[in-house]
Structure formats: C-alpha cells, structure tokens
Amino acid sequence: MHGPASLGWLLVALCAATGAYCLLRMRSSVEEQRRAAGGEALMGFGMAAMAVPAAVFTPPSWTWPLYATLFGAATLRALWAARSAPHHLHHLVGTAAMVYMALAMTASPGHRHHVHGVPGVPLVTGLLLIYFTGYVLLSGIRLVPDAGAASTGTVVGWGDRLELARACRLSMGIGMVAMLLTL
Template identity: 45%
Template sequence: MHGPAGLGWLLVAVCALAGAGCLARARRVRGRAREAAAAETAMAAAMALMALPGGRLPPAGFAALFAALTAWTLTLLARRVPHQLHHVAEAAAMGYAATLMAVGGHHGGPSAVTGLLALYFAGHALHAGARLLPAVAVAPSGGPPGAPPWPLLPGVAHACRLTLSLAMCPMLLL
C-alpha cells in the first residue's frame, strides 16, 4: 500500500485486531457461522499483510492471494454461507487494487471504479455501524454467570465487518 507509513501501521493494527476478533468468534461457533468467521479472519489477515509499510509480497502475489480469497468466498456464497456477497466484493476489490499495483505501481487514485468501491465500503460501514448500535445496547455489562463469552456477544460480527469496511476505504484510495 502506498501512503504514509503511520497510516499503514494503523491499518495493520486495525485489520489485525479485527482478524483476532473474527478468529476468536470462529473458534466458538459451528457450521456456516464458523465458515463465515473464518472467511472474515482470512480477509483481515490478508488486508493487514497488504497494509504493511514496505510491502512484504510483490503486487502480483497480493493479486493471487485476493483471487484465491475471491474464489473461496464465491464457493461459500454458493453454499449459502451468510455474508459472503460482501466478502466477495471485499476480496475482489483488494484483488483489483493489487492488480493495478502490479500493472502500474500504484492502486489508488481518481478512477471511477476505485471511487465506486470506496463509496460502497463507506456505505457498508455505515450500515454495519447502524446494526451494531442495538447490539451494543443489549450487551451484558459485566460478566454475570451464564453470560456468553465475548466472541459470541451480539455485535462482534458486525464490529468485524465495520472495521474491515472502514479499512478498505483508505486502502483503495492510497
């Protein structure tokens, strides 16, 4: 990713923390919810890797990584695993950015496709935030006996999606 190193490290931290939350949730749930959380974990890890200042993979490597994530989320979508249409868009958008980097050395800028993708992810962040507010209002305030562990609290999945959508915007535009 091009841009200030401080922003890159901030995005690494944000994506890594979101990935840790998704991984914790994936370890606690079963079935399709586990597959959805695993896809979110993989996306967060790949985004954190891409945001690392100095680049650890060549752009073609990132393009291949996000192509594989796109293919995986498409198979999950075909199997009706929840929230995969958005993850297909995420992985494809990052693959698009990596492909532009591989071809021209830079992926951000004023292109119409980049702008539309940034608008989509900004809108998705607002939508996820709106869904998160009621979940925060009903979350237990302490740790009473019988309360679910934090990865299973209402809103953790929305918080992960919100975080990744917010991180997508600067990653696309820089």
C-alpha cells in the first residue's frame, strides 16, 4: 500500500482483526451466516495482506496475479450466490474491487504500490470509491440502534449477533475506501 506506514499498519490490524472475527462467525448454526462469514474472512485477510506498507515489504511480482486469481474465483462464487440471493451483490462488488486492485498493481510500472498511466484507473477507482463510501455511510446508519425496537428476550450467541456482523462489514468498507484512496 502506498502512503504513510502508520496508516498501512492500522489498516492491516483492522482488516486482520475483522478477518479473524469472521472466521469465528463461521461457527454459527445458521448456514447462510457461515457462508457470508467465510467470504468476509477471505476479504479481511486479503485486504490485510494487500495493505502491508510498501516501505516494509514489497511483494514479489507473482503475488498480484495470484491475488487476482484468488479474488477472481471469489468473484465467480459471489456471482453464483447473487443469482439466488441479491444481498450477495455487495460481496460481488467487493471481490471484483479486490481483483481490480490486484490487476492495477500488476499493471503498474515496476509492480510498485502506485498506478500512473493505466487507462481507466481513475474512472473505475472513482466509481468504487463512490460505492464504498455510500456503503460505509449506510452501514454506519444501520448500526444506530432503533429506539422503538422491542427486545425479543432471545439469547443469541455472539457469533450470530447482527450488529457485530454489520460492524465487521462496516470496518471492511472503511478499509476498502482507504485502500482505494491510496491506489
């Protein structure tokens, strides 16, 4: 990641912690939550790996095509899931954004963590920034508790709590915005 090392390390910590929490969410008794948590764990750890500051570690040139292939497969899986469940469209956009960033890193001169002169990069980056900024704002609003909601009294395991899953998605959205800004 191009930018201040402290920002990079904070992003690595945020994304890795989110990925770890999503792995724990995979123990849910609800199958749909387990599937979503698995995809989100992949995104969290992938974002953490991509966010390591370039001043500390410059990955070998084969890393970016590997990321593109891995997230390309995840994009196909998200596309397959989105045909029957439209709420998977966000996963589709997220994995496609990861493919885009990996390809942008592959196409950049010297495989550095910056992209100059690659056609279409500012337009696609701008569209992704608009999408993820909107997603972050909407996710933040969804975390505000509804004062009129009544408690059902049902005890839910911490891995099945909707507000924690939303906070996880919010943190990954913030991470995606930060990564796109440094692209």
